[in-house]
Amino acid sequence: MSVDYLHTHEILVNMGPQHPSTHGVLRLVVKTDGEWVTETQPYIGYLHRCAEKIGESVEYPQFVPYTDRLDYLGAINNNLCYCLAVERLAGIEVPERATYLRVIGAELNRIASHLISYGTFGMETGAFTPFFYGFRERETILSIFEKWFGARLTYHLCRIGGVMADITPEIAQDIRDFIKTMRAVWDDYNTLLSFNEIFVRRTADVGVIPPEMAIEYGLTGPCLRGSGVKWDLRKNDPYCFYDTFDFDIPVGEGLMGTVGDSWDRYWVRMREIIESTKIIEQALDRMPEGAIRAKVPKILKLPKGEVYVRCENPRGELGFYLVSDGGTKPYRLKIRAPSFCNLSITNAICKDCLLADVIVIVGSIDIVLGEVDR
């Protein structure tokens, strides 16, 4: 439809930084022509905490709790990636049991993160109920975490050379029970939101990212897979025995509209929940007995050199680039945050759409501002 004949003066609308539909403190400056959006510019930096500089000024083990605060919804994945980077440079061998525990923690955390994304995405399209369902199951995960290592948000589970605490048979049983519940309520989730016609009409064909464009903008994670590109670091650049687990990589198929629309990105996340439960089950079955922490010197000095380690965190490729000059602190630490790169596509896809769609599109990218600003 041509809207030329309805042309009016363009208005600048300021969305955020404190706005219930932006995940955190994100400011979007939207240029609108009536209801139609012609330009969307994200402004970031409100949550900047100098994470990289802090990393350069504290010792290696001391930075691990800070990584919790980058992407606070996927904290274990962040811990894991940083620990892997340090371990690779230092040449520390992690016990097998610890690696399996890390996988269990990381995947549970991925489920928790996707559940939040499910709830908030529902809210953004005007459905309030899914939020409570998502948080109900997430609460179970948090209770398991609390029983396991004592924290509910800032986990600090992975330590350099292993994990903080072992799981008891009781906790293992809790995790298995949770998996059973999660699989049962997953269908309820879909009845509530995924296949709801109003939700589908709000999200299908909205904010379409073609695969080439997704690759050009450096998208990773569910945003990239939503566009139909099968790229998952757990399979493509395996770490922590992920290549030995049997799980699928869900990709967008354009079930409700075009491949790469908001619904596809959402659906990839929903299916990843089920895939993660598969991984956890296998890890629980295969986990050997043994130590959970390698012997790491009290004062950890890394050899001279540099390393880049990347992991698949719930939002995409998280990378830590470490440069060591042989001391107890990194000379340089660079964090490649998936949310930051994913957010860069906002202006390209929030064009010629309705104002209400901007919220849906930004929601479907699923950013965490703690990670964008670092």
Added chain:
Amino acid sequence: MRRPKNKVAEYFVNIYRSLATIAAGMGVTIKVFFQKPVTLQYPDELPVIEEAFRGLHIYEQEKCIACEMCVKACPIDCISLQYEGKGKKARIKSYRIDYTKCLFCNLCVEACPTHCIKMGKEYNLCSYDRAGCVRELAEDIYSERSTVSE
């Protein structure tokens, strides 16, 4: 999903699908309505805190040997320790943790050779002012003018 080509048909199919899927969603709500509630009426009902919980620290002064390992391990320097003497005979004058900074990371606990600092189950961190967030964990049992704050 397949959508009908005819505009009029689409209009009615839309209405039908919306109503049908909302009704299906309502079914889930009704199913949950008859289940036990999972929420807790805090503060009337208190949550059960797990044994492993990392809350406010518990400090056993008699065991402390003033080795400062915990102070060095802390990423954010929120422990301040004052003492006289070293080793078994150490007199701890004050052991303060600044909870405006603490990350609840457990690193101090892991560093302590005598296991005298632990993380407890207390989760009420609120206080009316900034000064109240700095908690004194040691009792100054040696000096005459005790300056222990509550």
